[in-house]
Amino acid sequence: MKKERYTLPAAVHLFLLRGDEILLLRRYNTGYEDGNYSVPAGHLDGGEEVKSAAIREAREETGIEIAPEDLRVVGVMHRKSLDERIDFFLAAEKWTGSIVNAEPDKCDELRWAHTGELPDNVIPYVRQAIANFQNNQWFDSFGWN
Template sequence: MKRVDVTYVLLFDEPGENVLMVKNTGKNGSYYTLPGGAVEPGETLEEAAIREAKEETGFDVEISDIISVSEAFFEDRGHHAVFFTFRGKITGGEMTISMPEEIEEVTWMNVEDAEDYIHITGDTKGLIKRNESAPYLLRKRSEKD
């Protein structure tokens, strides 16, 4: 199985009542997720999260910490996916859909509804409003570990 790393960014509106979600086009119908996508070769998790948020929503973001790490096996694709969900903040840009072949809609969704779409292992109800996280640390790149 091929390992695929995927990053997502949890972004709140100014009052902290709504979460930015994207509606993806899929073979089996449309579905909502946080902004995010696959990490490209040579890209850090942070770089991928920032790039994907910009590509999918039009917003410039900065990320702070990781709120969740989860994984799934997609037998039909031959993928072992590891999902890294970051907490982020919008720093600029404006809401746009630059990839209409992949993204149908970018929308603010109330927290309770968004929790139904955010796939974080365990009991997720209330998780995205809690201020729990783990730090994201990028170890210096080197030839030896």
């Protein structure tokens, strides 16, 4: 009998950058970390390349379009929370369109924050990923202790 391989969810997180600032979204009415800040993010849908997923999430959450060549993968995190997962972090400094809150049922605020002065209520693993990005640290594990 063939043993099933272990699988884990994969997600993309997008660092939209404007100089020394990063776009944050405050989660609302999602059931996960509501009231805390994150970045545009979402799960890979399956059969979807990482950059394609980030482009889709940018469109769904902020209404902008990003060309694949304007995205770069800046980090990977093996994370343990209620479950175990892999998070990909991508950065973009160029896009078309104006950033809007395209999912007001899941987000109640968009704000630009200086990467060195993030609000206290940034989700901890997102805060760590931003710090890793600033320090050119490409891989990290989080939540295993």
